[in-house]
Amino acid sequence: MSTTSAWRSASAIRVVLVAALAAAAFMAAYGVFSGDSSSNDTAADESTAPSVDGSQAADPSAPDAAAASFTSASAGACVTWDIAPDGTATGFEQTSCDKPHRFEISAREDLSAYPTSEFGRNAERPDITRQNALRDELCEAPTVSYLDGKWDPQGRYDIASILPPAASWEKGDRTLLCGLQTTDAAGVPQESTGKVAEVDQAVVAKPGECRKVDESQVVSTVPCTEPHQMETVSVINLAERFPDGYPSDEELDKHLSETCTQDAMDYLGGEENLYQSTLQPFWDALSRESWEGGSRSVNCSLIHVNRGFFSTVTGSAKDGRDGLMIDGAPPTEQPKRNPLRDPNAQGGGETPAAPTEDPAAAPAQ
Numbered sequence: 001m002s003t004t005s006a007w008r009s010a011s012a013i014r015v016v017l018v019a020a021l022a023a024a025a026f027m028a029a030y031g032v033f034s035g036d037s038s039s040n041d042t043a044a045d046e047s048t049a050p051s052v053d054g055s056q057a058a059d060p061s062a063p064d065a066a067a068a069s070f071t072s073a074s075a076g077a078c079v080t081w082d083i084a085p086d087g088t089a090t091g092f093e094q095t096s097c098d099k100p101h102r103f104e105i106s107a108r109e110d111l112s113a114y115p116t117s118e119f120g121r122n123a124e125r126p127d128i129t130r131q132n133a134l135r136d137e138l139c140e141a142p143t144v145s146y147l148d149g150k151w152d153p154q155g156r157y158d159i160a161s162i163l164p165p166a167a168s169w170e171k172g173d174r175t176l177l178c179g180l181q182t183t184d185a186a187g188v189p190q191e192s193t194g195k196v197a198e199v200d201q202a203v204v205a206k207p208g209e210c211r212k213v214d215e216s217q218v219v220s221t222v223p224c225t226e227p228h229q230m231e232t233v234s235v236i237n238l239a240e241r242f243p244d245g246y247p248s249d250e251e252l253d254k255h256l257s258e259t260c261t262q263d264a265m266d267y268l269g270g271e272e273n274l275y276q277s278t279l280q281p282f283w284d285a286l287s288r289e290s291w292e293g294g295s296r297s298v299n300c301s302l303i304h305v306n307r308g309f310f311s312t313v314t315g316s317a318k319d320g321r322d323g324l325m326i327d328g329a330p331p332t333e334q335p336k337r338n339p340l341r342d343p344n345a346q347g348g349g350e351t352p353a354a355p356t357e358d359p360a361a362a363p364a365q
Contacts, residue, residue: 100191107142111174135161139178152293155201202295205232229310230301234263239296256283260300278331
């Protein structure tokens with residue numbers, strides 16, 4: 001299963017789509033707690049989210065417990081729930097933000113006052129489109145205020161909103177919770193640990209993961225046996241090198257060039273293996289705005305550049321030249337070089353150059 005991360009060129013679209021899917025997933029989950037299976041089907045149809053069988057709610061007391069946890073939740077609290085392989089969601093509860101959770105609450109709103117003519121006693125629960133509008137209107141400003149501005153819109157956390165269980169809505173509960181979550185490619189909220197304002201918000205991969213860039217400049221994690229443009233070598237935490245704040249462009253470029261190049265050589269088992277692979281070290285950009293919003297890390301990857309564009313690579317660089325295909329062909333034969341000098345000798349050894357051209361297809365993070 002692939003996972004998708006947001007890059008700046010696609011982040012605005014991603015926030016809208018992810019929030020729509022997540023809101024639908026919540027509506028389906030609360031159908032389980034309330035025992036209203038018909039409302040689950042409606043939510044699933046509107047969002048293409050997995051359908052949830054209300055009969056799978058095991059604990060008869062769960063609806064009341066879930067409603068109480070939802071209604072009493074306030075800003076600063078974190079909530080979580082379980083998700084089965086078939087998409088069934090159960091066990092909604094408040095938990096410590098230091099423990100794994102799926103949602104951090106930034107604000108609560110009373111929809112009965114917004115306006116009463118729309119969300120009165122007999123009003124139907126809003127559909128996905130209206131939920132998205134409510135999130136934009138009611139959640140963005142208070143969430144940014146809650147974080148004291150420590151939010152990176154290009155990072156891994158999205159602003160979202162959730163509604164009470166269906167049974168509670170029918171009884172007149174018009175609470176809407178605003179908060180933050182991180183999701184997978186299907187819009188399913190994932191577990192995270194720690195409060196958003198206190199953790200690294202950067203979108204990062206794991207060493208050994210391969211990523212492809214689609215036509216919309218969105219980056220997806222895929223098996224390395226599938227076509228891709230980048231193979232992750234390491235994640236570089238810039239706060240370790242620059243604890244006092246965002247560095248100058250020159251300092252940042254120098255540090256990333258040296259660190260990513262060394263990480264690439266270590267990843268492949270030496271400079272010669274990097275040379276023979278025909279791949280180049282490549283590091284993500286991290287803007288001052290993202291830094292100030294709470295992101296600190298970047299990915300170091302291996303890429304191949306052809307006429308200013310990312311080449312399409314199949315296979316892992318760790319498998320050597322025999323395991324790679326670049327734009328449908330084996331890596332080009334590399335010319336023989338003079339023997340490398342002892343890197344410990346005076347003057348140091350040779351190191352491969354950083355990319356000398358900016359791939360036109362490279363998205364900015």
